[in-house]
Amino acid sequence: MAKVIEVDPEGLRSWIGSAKRTLTIESEAMARLIQALDGPLGRAFGEAIRLIKQGSGRVIMTGMGKSGHIARKIAATLASTGTPSFFVHPAEASHGDLGMIGRDDIIIMISNSGETAELRAVLDYAKRFQVKMIGLTSRADSTLSHHADVALCLPDCREACPIGMAPTTSTMLQLAIGDALALALLEDRGFNAAQFKTFHPGGLLGAALTHVKDFMHKASQLPLVAPTTPMAEALVTMTQKSFGCLGVVDGESGELIGIFTDGDLRRHMSRDLIDLTVSDVMTRTPRTIVSDTLASEALEILNSTKITSLFVVDDKNRPVGLVHVHDLLRHGVQ
Known part of the structure; x- marks a missing residue:
């Protein structure tokens, strides 16, 4: 039998207050991201779409830590909406997984700081074999921004974490721009529900997409x-x-x-x-x-x-x- 835990009203108010502060900070950051698309970020976004459309290979997502988790999700969204994509772990890349990246592929590398050491092997490989690379970072003056063919520089927003350490706001913005890329590509190619079902044959989604x-x-x-x-x-x-x-x-x-x-x-x-x-x-x-x-x-x-x-x-x-x-x-x- 599940243990019943009494919730102190004062504690509940504190929890809800914390949740509201987190969501307020993240919603303000999202508003800044939308505004940024009217400037240099929007032009870079267009270049990223053009680069992916022109590529004949796949989109390779990579990132370390929390950015790596976001990269995995973006790869899954791209693949399910008609853009072939998969994730390559940067730490495994230097132990043989670089062979998974072809010269016709497009790399999207995610690093909030743009200086993540574990990404160096993938970055060097991309430059050596002239593999096109899109950098997704919050620092325009970072190593990743300087070496990427297209740099998607997100607005500098404070993390929702009260001690400013846990990636929260930054990963939310990474995920949001990744979704925006995937759906812009989907709309551009006229990807329809029938094609979507091909990649989602199971579960409730597959049933809903049945004719x-x-x-x-x-x-x-x-x-x-x-x-x-x-x-x-x-x-x-x-x-x-x-x-x-x-x-x-x-x-x-x-x-x-x-x-x-x-x-x-x-x-x-x-x-x-x-x-x-x-x-x-x-x-x-x-x-x-x-x-x-x-x-x-x-x-x-x-x-x-x-x-x-x-x-x-x-x-x-x-x-x-x-x-x-x-x-x-x-x-x-x-």
């Missing part, structure tokens, strides 16, 4: 009837198909012209319902989707319109499939 065509019901499974079908016959079809709805198709064109649902059945329940035809009680111009609709978008439509099924139609409005809310939930779409 309805991947699991919609098709062909003989579809509950379709003609508008002249007697309701007695239509209700049998509706029960057999078990989707809680019927699609009404034109006999000549095959176009979907209406839908009849469990809700319509309740609204039209009367003694003479059996004597009517489907066209007498159907809802005209039903909501539909196409087969390339993302599963997450289909679920949003179902939730917002408070319906349980959607017919999937082709470019001539002919039904080619049906997706039920249970199908989406079963595949993990949220």
Whole structure:
């Protein structure tokens, strides 16, 4: 059984006060970073994008300590958004991992001070073999800034750490500019959701990026009837198909012209319902989707319109499939 810890109100206020001070310092630094993009940092950012676009290799991220952790995350973001990238540990680089860096690659080296000793081997290798390098640092007068082909110099902001030692604000800014690089490259190449799914096939994200065509019901499974079908016959079809709805198709064109649902059945329940035809009680111009609709978008439509099924139609409005809310939930779409 978990131990219950009593929280002193005064202690809680102190903790919250500390959190607010940290977030205030970091938000102020973020505002300065945004402003800096209107100056030299913005021009350097553009040069970095140009350098990466022109390169035929991969983006090699490297950094030591906390900057190394940020470099790993940026490499993962770049790779998942269409820019091939991986992390090389600078300490391992001088023990053989320099061989992982090709001459067509682009190195992004992160060092807050720009003087991190462990980066020397990678820096010397880049200069020796003329590998293009982008430096990400907070010091414009550093060794890294002087030797980099492009220097992304972040604004000098105080760390949120009250003793000014633990990298906090500086690593947040490094991560932010890394995200900005990755997303600028994504937007520039027109990277879309379908491509994104290729790199994220698993988990909830993969499920949300699935298209309805991947699991919609098709062909003989579809509950379709003609508008002249007697309701007695239509209700049998509706029960057999078990989707809680019927699609009404034109006999000549095959176009979907209406839908009849469990809700319509309740609204039209009367003694003479059996004597009517489907066209007498159907809802005209039903909501539909196409087969390339993302599963997450289909679920949003179902939730917002408070319906349980959607017919999937082709470019001539002919039904080619049906997706039920249970199908989406079963595949993990949220």
